[in-house]
Amino acid sequence: MAEAMLTVKGMKCGGCAKNVENALKTLPGVSGVAVDVKASTVKVSYEGSVTVDQMKQKIRDAGYKPE
Numbered sequence: 001m002a003e004a005m006l007t008v009k010g011m012k013c014g015g016c017a018k019n020v021e022n023a024l025k026t027l028p029g030v031s032g033v034a035v036d037v038k039a040s041t042v043k044v045s046y047e048g049s050v051t052v053d054q055m056k057q058k059i060r061d062a063g064y065k066p067e
């Protein structure tokens with residue numbers, strides 16, 4: 001199990017958090033997502049071959065801005 005801590009701009013509320021969480025969970029290997037809207041952070045627990053770039057792409061596709 002690995003963890004990635006991402007900074008994501010554009011999240012304003014619990015709905016945004018849910019959007020990001022749902023988007024990330026479509027990636028195989030992602031087992032947990034913890035969003036902190038106020039801190040603009042997303043902690044992703046994952047295993048397997050999923051990459052941080054793939055996570056960022058999913059977040060972008062959902063309409064938010066990973067840094």
Ligand SMILES: [Cu+2]
Nearest residue numbers: 012013015016
């Ligand atoms: Cu929102």
